[in-house]
Amino acid sequence: MTSFVHPVYPTHHVGAERAARVAEHVQHLAHGARGGAALLLAAIVAALLVVANQIIGTWSEGHLLAAWIVLWVVAFAALALLAGPARRASIALRAAAAGWNARRIAAEEDRKLMRLAMTDARVMADISRAMGMDAGRDVRGYF
Numbered sequence: 001m002t003s004f005v006h007p008v009y010p011t012h013h014v015g016a017e018r019a020a021r022v023a024e025h026v027q028h029l030a031h032g033a034r035g036g037a038a039l040l041l042a043a044i045v046a047a048l049l050v051v052a053n054q055i056i057g058t059w060s061e062g063h064l065l066a067a068w069i070v071l072w073v074v075a076f077a078a079l080a081l082l083a084g085p086a087r088r089a090s091i092a093l094r095a096a097a098a099g100w101n102a103r104r105i106a107a108e109e110d111r112k113l114m115r116l117a118m119t120d121a122r123v124m125a126d127i128s129r130a131m132g133m134d135a136g137r138d139v140r141g142y143f
Contacts, residue, residue, distance in 0.1 A: 036090040036091075036093070036094060037083075037086050037087035037089075037090035037091070039090075040086045040089060040090050041079070041082055041083055041086035041087075044078065044082055044086060045075060045078045045079055045082070048074055048075070048078045049071065049074065049075055049078075052070065052071050052074040052075075053071060056070060056071055113127075
């Protein structure tokens with residue numbers, strides 16, 4: 001008699017799901033103003049720690065404890081002093097990126113409208129009529 005085996009394999013990978021959750025969490029952190037400021041602050045502090053470690057690395061072995069104390073003082077001082085400026089810089093960068101994106105989208109919409117106007121005489125007539133109107137009148141109804 002023949003018997004069939006129907007093994008059940010998982011349809012998802014636990015490690016892949018964990019990695020996806022971590023990626024979503026990091027993306028969520030990067031999109032908020034505080035998250036962006038925190039990531040920027042972490043990058044600045046890491047750069048300062050690398051510089052401090054390079055400077056401390058030239059010291060002799062006898063001053064190793066003092067070197068670690070100086071390194072941690074630099075780290076905590078950087079965290080304390082640069083938190084506000086990093087947050088403001090993050091907000092300013094985010095606003096600049098949003099403005100650039102809005103200008104880019106508006107320019108692309110204008111290009112699409114002009115491409116359409118080149119093929120459709122009615123659209124071109126609407127555009128030239130809107131451009132010929134008085135400056136005080138609202139032209140939103142024509143588009």
